[in-house]
Amino acid sequence: MRIALVGPAFPYKGGGAQHTTELAHRLRAAGHEVALESWKAQYPGFLYPGQQTIDVPEGEVFPGTRRELSWRRPDGWLRVGRRLRSYDLVVFAVLSSVQVPAYLGLLRGIGGAARTVALCHNVLPHEPKPYDRPLMRALLRRVDGALVHSPQQEELARLLGTAPVSVADLPAHLPATRPAEEPVGSGARGRLLFFGIVRPYKGLDVLLRALPDGVGLTVAGEFWGGLDDTRALVAELGLRERVELLPGYVPAERIGGLFAACDALVLPYRSATASQNVLMAFEHGVPVIATRVGGFPSQLREGVDGLLADPGDVVSLREAIVRFYREPERFRAQVRRPDHGPVWDAYLLALTGAGL
Known part of the structure; x- marks a missing residue:
């Protein structure tokens, strides 16, 4: 299957960028042809008060990542969307409703030529603004399906949209950390x-x-x-x-x-x-x-x-x-290191399988 992922990737930091990048790697390893469309300007600074980008990647960068999308350039949304018409599946990583106008522009450019899925990390944010609900309603009524990470989010996605909704546990997408220079010893540290x-x-x-x-x-x-x-x-x-x-x-x-x-x-x-x-x-x-x-x-x-x-x-x-x-x-x-493989297998199946 030819799959295009749209979402943050390096030099953006944090869980959203790690998840999108790891998903691209996993889909390619599963035999799919994958393109990753990232951002050169994802949010206005006043909407994201933290540090948006970093100089050193937190994991393996996905080869050939394109970084053309910008919140400042709506004309680019339509252009990129037209380019994505040749894919079988286009996946939008939704971390914030602020991304939705760009995704609606991409959908207009795609024009129904590819199956589209909204991968919602949060259907609505924990600290919602008045514009969040109408924006997410607009997105979830235009995509062909949605993937969420809990039954509660499934209920909310079904309430807001008309597309089929699948649920899958969020798999690990951890930064490439290294152990401390000194090993953990016994005894509580308080x-x-x-x-x-x-x-x-x-x-x-x-x-x-x-x-x-x-x-x-x-x-x-x-x-x-x-x-x-x-x-x-x-x-x-x-x-x-x-x-x-x-x-x-x-x-x-x-x-x-x-x-x-x-x-x-x-x-x-x-x-x-x-x-x-x-x-x-x-x-x-x-x-x-x-x-x-x-x-x-x-x-x-x-x-x-x-x-x-x-x-x-x-x-x-x-x-x-x-x-x-x-x-x-x-x-x-009694802490055990998690086995991430089965969770990722189920996730890829939920995203690419008949559920959506």
Whole structure:
């Protein structure tokens, strides 16, 4: 099958670019002829307050990636769309509704000549704006199918659109990290890790309020606003000596050291769909404490390699952390490195098979 993927790739960073690139590699390895259409300008700066691009790729760059799309050039959307008419399948990686106008332009250029699928990382964002719903409704009523990553997202996609919707677990698309220079030793370190972009729905404020006495926390990632408020909350709670804030993009070569220095990764999200962070922790041999939202309950084994707490509940999260520290080495010993192959096989089948 001739397949065109449209989505972010290097020099863009983060999970969206990693997923699109890994998907292209996997589809080619499965015998398909694959083209990857990426962006030279994906978002206006005011819509993406973090660092958009990087100098060193986080994985293997897909050969021949084209980078012609720009939010500033609607004329280019139609031109690229016409070029994609020769493909059997065109897949749009939807990370934000801001991409939708460009995708609608591409669809106009394709003109029904190829089957089209919206691959929705989030049907609607965790912190929605008034324009999100009408834009996603327009897209999901014009494509031939949609692929989502949870039953809840399936329900939302069916509500907004008319196209068939398939569901598949989000497979691993992790940055190419390396182990810490010093191997992880035995014994608890008394330190937890919060990793990734910091946004209100991820519940860092809940974690700070839940942090038990004697336990430290490292917060590593870009702050999409709220850094001063977080610093103020740390001071208000008397946590300056125990909380380390490392704001900013974390390059792949630093990730191994962060995980090696912690006892568990904490994901105190108020809401979620699918996340790579559980898999990333397990790749580094680190247990996970998460909330009962999105895919977290199915990704970890409660009481074995992780623990679950109620979202937005300080007491529940503190109890989970205290329970973890009763036997941290037992949790660590039961972490298993995930087998990503079967999940990817099912994902490719959902994307290219009869389901869509």
